[in-house]
Amino acid sequence: MAEHVLEAEGLSVIHRTPAGDVTALADASLTLSPGEFVVLIGPSGAGKTTLLHVLGGIQPPTTGTVRVGGVDLTTAGESEADRIRRDDVGFVFQSFGLIGALSAQENVELPLRIQGADAAERTERVGMLLDRVGLAGHASQRPAELSGGQQQRVGIARSLAGRPRILLADEPTGQLDSTTAAAMVELIASIAHEDGLAVLLTTHDPSIVERADRVLELHDGVLR
Secondary structure, three states, rough: OOOEEEEEEEEEEEEOOOOEEEEEEEEEEEEEOOEEEEEEEEOOOOOOOHHHHHOOOOOOOOOOEEEEOOOOOHHHHHHHHHHHHHEHHHEEOOOOOOOOOOOOHHHHHHHHHHHHOOOHHHHHHHHHHHHOOOEEEEEEEOOOOHHHHHHHHHHHHHHHHOOOEEEEEEEEOOOOOOOHHHHHHHHHHHHHHHHOEEEEEEEEEEHHHHHHOOOEEEOOOOEO
């Protein structure tokens, strides 16, 4: 496997409450390599979403470090951290996370607009991605006009628009039926292997692990 694109060491997240400290994540360490499809399993409330948020720079850890491409995200300045979140990390959400007033094309185009890509590049990239996820004929439709599986495909296309090196998928099949979920996992795995993308997908569905290159388990904030 190629050099790690993400390295996390000793990650802990502790919430201070009037009733005492609550540990959401305890001394977690992991690596992700290009082209690797890693599945993180664990029950609801185990800390899977917290871990993804820390790895993606959405939430700072209480202790520990996250390095993306050799850059320490936990100590990087605001502009550098923003660049990493914008350019290096893509997110896929269980709730799809689409903007209802925008078409599928416009939703996928958003990261490219944020990156400052010109109109011709945006049009070409969005068209290619929608075709890749099987939605070339649905570019003008809004989320409410699409099925759950189609909305998640739009979410995947959007997460790839900015050419990230890492894809973090948080329970992306949680709202889908089993057949659609299997197709979605196959799509994400193929993207990892064909594009050399490092993918970490969380789930509480044990059937998904069969497609993984590597499986991690998280229970009560402890990674193993």
